[in-house]
Amino acid sequence: MIGETLTISAVLFAIGVVGVLTRRNALILFMCVELMLNAVNLTFVALSRLHGGTLGQAFVVFVMTVAAAESAVGLAIIIAVYRHFGTVDLDRINLLRG
Amino acid sequence: MDQVARYVYYLFALVAVASALVFVTRKSPVSAALWLVSTMFAIAGMYVLMDAQFVAAVQVLVYAGAIMVVFLFVVMLLNLGEGEASEEFRRSRTRIAAGALGLVLLAIPLTVYRGGFYSVLVPTDRPLVPSAVTGEVNVVTSVAQALFTDYLIAFEVTSLLLLASVVGAVALAKRRTPA
Numbered sequence: 001m002i003g004e005t006l007t008i009s010a011v012l013f014a015i016g017v018v019g020v021l022t023r024r025n026a027l028i029l030f031m032c033v034e035l036m037l038n039a040v041n042l043t044f045v046a047l048s049r050l051h052g053g054t055l056g057q058a059f060v061v062f063v064m065t066v067a068a069a070e071s072a073v074g075l076a077i078i079i080a081v082y083r084h085f086g087t088v089d090l091d092r093i094n095l096l097r098g
Numbered sequence: 099m100d101q102v103a104r105y106v107y108y109l110f111a112l113v114a115v116a117s118a119l120v121f122v123t124r125k126s127p128v129s130a131a132l133w134l135v136s137t138m139f140a141i142a143g144m145y146v147l148m149d150a151q152f153v154a155a156v157q158v159l160v161y162a163g164a165i166m167v168v169f170l171f172v173v174m175l176l177n178l179g180e181g182e183a184s185e186e187f188r189r190s191r192t193r194i195a196a197g198a199l200g201l202v203l204l205a206i207p208l209t210v211y212r213g214g215f216y217s218v219l220v221p222t223d224r225p226l227v228p229s230a231v232t233g234e235v236n237v238v239t240s241v242a243q244a245l246f247t248d249y250l251i252a253f254e255v256t257s258l259l260l261l262a263s264v265v266g267a268v269a270l271a272k273r274r275t276p277a
């Protein structure tokens with residue numbers, strides 16, 4: 001079961017990466033990042049189960065806290081960007097492209 | 099782990115991967131968010147089957163509850179519900195490159211887990227160590243023990259991080275009024 005879980009977490013992480021690279025909507029990009037964090041959490045829980053302990057679960061709590069903080073700040077940035085550009089399409093937000 | 103639990107585990111795994119695939123292909127941010135909630139619930143189910151009940155509860159409360167509600171709130175606040183149909187994905191060359199990179203990223207952990215050094219260090223197919231959380235010690239006690247003793251400083255720093263992110267989110271999202 002642990003091997004399967006590690007595989008599934010790798011699959012979820014890869015789906016998240018492909019989403020980040022292919023989507024243009026900043027909000028969906030953020031959701032893909034959340035999916036990748038979830039995949040890592042799944043690995044933490046699986047490996048902590050493999051060793052029969054719970055230390056990995058304590059780390060998952062930390063990861064979730066950081067994810068919550070990250071999504072709060074990130075969504076605030078998206079709101080500010082939307083106010084400025086009138087869109088969240090990442091291909092149209094290209095001030096630094098020169 | 100008995101046979102029924104194994105079937106339930108595979109069901110949750112299937113739901114997680116299928117919902118994630120549907121999630122990245124949806125055009126509308128609202129339906130993408132709802133499919134992501136489905137993935138997170140399935141992952142919570144897998145946590146329960148791996149004796150991580152506390153993490154499963156937190157997953158449902160924090161991820162599927164709080165974080166996704168904030169996402170949906172922003173989608174509806176900015177009125178992005180429809181999605182600009184043809185422009186949601188990058189052009190096809192980028193998509194093919196991203197798919198190839200995804201396959202490479204998938205291959206690396208799989209080779210490491212299956213045939214590489216990880217399965218030598220810790221064979222993932224060996225019989226599981228009996229869980230530490232059955233019987234006298236429950237899982238919340240065990241997790242809290244780690245959080246409030248060995249990792250107390252990290253735990254306190256997390257509260258500072260949350261405070262900073264709350265202040266930062268308000269400062270960023272606040273409408274600038276001309277002074």
